[in-house]
Amino acid sequence: MGDSTRPSSESIPPRDGYRRVLAQQEKAELERLSALEAIADPHTIALLERIEVGADWRCTELGAGAGSIARWLARRCPAGRLVATDLDTRFLVDLGANAEVRQHDMRTDDFPAGSFDLVHVRSVLEHLPERDEVLPRLAEWVAPGGWLVIEDAVSTSAASPDAQYRRVMGVVEDTLSRTVGTDLQWARTLPQALSALGFTDLMLAPATLVIGAGGPVDRFWRATLTQLAELRTRTGHHDAADLMALAARLDDPSFVELSYTIIAIAGRRA
Numbered sequence: 710m711g712d713s714t715r716p717s718s719e720s721i722p723p724r725d726g727y728r729r730v731l732a733q734q735e736k737a738e739l740e741r742l743s744a745l746e747a748i749a750d751p752h753t754i755a756l757l758e759r760i761e762v763g764a765d766w767r768c769t770e771l772g773a774g775a776g777s778i779a780r781w782l783a784r785r786c787p788a789g790r791l792v793a794t795d796l797d798t799r800f801l802v803d804l805g806a807n808a809e810v811r812q813h814d815m816r817t818d819d820f821p822a823g824s825f826d827l828v829h830v831r832s833v834l835e836h837l838p839e840r841d842e843v844l845p846r847l848a849e850w851v852a853p854g855g856w857l858v859i860e861d862a863v864s865t866s867a868a869s870p871d872a873q874y875r876r877v878m879g880v881v882e883d884t885l886s887r888t889v890g891t892d893l894q895w896a897r898t899l900p901q902a903l904s905a906l907g908f909t910d911l912m913l914a915p916a917t918l919v920i921g922a923g924g925p926v927d928r929f930w931r932a933t934l935t936q937l938a939e940l941r942t943r944t945g946h947h948d949a950a951d952l953m954a955l956a957a958r959l960d961d962p963s964f965v966e967l968s969y970t971i972i973a974i975a976g977r978r979a
């Protein structure tokens with residue numbers, strides 16, 4: 710969405726865009742992360758059960774956030790091990806005796822090739838401008854016969870018949886794109902990308918979220934809209950009230966719309 714008041718310094722996402730934009734306020738970020746876990750964990754766990762994660766697997770949960778899937782994997786693999794990584798490890802506590810927490814930037818920090826039977830990453834690559842270069846590195850860390858599982862969101866909000874929703878989501882997605890480098894269409898490329906990297910037995914598991922129906926999706930959006938409204942005000946824009954008006958509609962029983970589709974894909978390394 711065009712915006713003549715946008716400061717030009719926003720047009721190149723900084724390398725630490727995610728941290729600067731979304732993780733600044735500890736309480737708000739924890740609220741967003743725990744809502745995301747409540748939304749996405751059932752779908753993630755269903756897919757991890759489909760690939761039959763084994764008790765002795767070596768797993769890594771990259772960009773582990775508040776750690777719910779890392780905790781699940783550590784419990785699921787009592788004879789294996791779990792390495793939970795993040796740029797910001799402050800929420801990665803109480804993961805289990807077979808778990809290691811590592812401060813690790815997946816863009817630049819490495820693991821030896823073939824280190825893991827499972828590499829899982831959810832809702833991180835969509836935020837990294839370097840995603841196309843990072844993906845082949847993650848793929849290298851999967852051992853032969855092991856699995857790469859990636860989950861990212863796709864937005865269809867531009868096609869919404871609700872004008873305010875379409876407009877505010879346009880501001881949200883444009884702001885995330887310019888300040889973080891987020892791409893909410895990239896996940897559509899994953900089947901072809903995994904196939905080109907030589908992964909087989911592809912399983913694609915999309916889950917479409919509903920906004921306005923209460924529960925964790927609304928909690929996630931209330932926290933995200935509030936954080937972004939503050940950012941917009943701080944950076945000299947005048948549309949924070951529009952973002953907060955959409956947040957207020959979450960309490961209106963007549964408001965319900967399609968939110969993101971989370972695309973989860975699993976592939977096995979030959």
Ligand SMILES: C[S@@+](CC[C@H](N)C(=O)[O-])C[C@H]1O[C@@H](n2cnc3c(N)ncnc32)[C@H](O)[C@@H]1O
Binds near residue numbers: 745746749773795816
């Ligand atoms: C939207 S959260 C998702 C958290 C978790 N994967 C989940 O789905 O619940 C994104 C996480 O990725 C982390 N992150 C962002 N860039 C990263 C990078 N380059 N390397 C490792 N972690 C990163 C953030 O600190 C944050 O915890």
